[in-house]
Amino acid sequence: xxxxxxxxxxxxxxxxxxxxxxxxxxxxxxxxxxxxxxxxxxxxxxxxxxxxxxxxxxxxxxxxxxxxxxxxxxxxxxxxxxxxxxxxxxxxxxxxxxxxxxxxxxxxxxxxxxxxxxxxxxxxxxxxxxxxxxxxxxx
Numbered sequence: 001x002x003x004x005x006x007x008x009x010x011x012x013x014x015x016x017x018x019x020x021x022x023x024x025x026x027x028x029x030x031x032x033x034x035x036x037x038x039x040x041x042x043x044x045x046x047x048x049x050x051x052x053x054x055x056x057x058x059x060x061x062x063x064x065x066x067x068x069x070x071x072x073x074x075x076x077x078x079x080x081x082x083x084x085x086x087x088x089x090x091x092x093x094x095x096x097x098x099x100x101x102x103x104x105x106x107x108x109x110x111x112x113x114x115x116x117x118x119x120x121x122x123x124x125x126x127x128x129x130x131x132x133x134x135x136x137x138x139x
Contacts, residue, residue: 008060009034017064029064037071039130101138
């Protein structure tokens with residue numbers, strides 16, 4: 001299963017799946033997008049993983065519709081923006097970024113330092129691209 005999953009991710013490096021709703025919205029599913037969805041699902045594995053693996057199985061066949069349905073509409077127009085409510089106050093990106101940056105330790109914008117961090121992460125996980133992008137948000 002791991003091999004199939006990571007074969008999908010590697011395939012998405014060069015074979016991006018394009019979805020078009022027939023009206024005016026086009027969505028591209030690439031490697032980073034797919035890894036990001038997996039990363040997010042790790043926070044709710046009991047409810048997220050079964051539908052996610054089903055969506056990845058379809059994606060393996062070139063159909064990204066189930067993955068898009070899991071993530072919702074990715075082409076949000078400004079008129080679709082909703083005001084912050086009490087129910088979703090705990091999941092706003094700004095709060096997450098502040099917590100992650102406070103927990104991340106020392107960070108520098110020096111290219112050598114950043115390459116070192118990326119290399120360390122790459123040695124530990126196949127999700128290094130996602131973890132690294134989270135790390136550099138703190139710069």
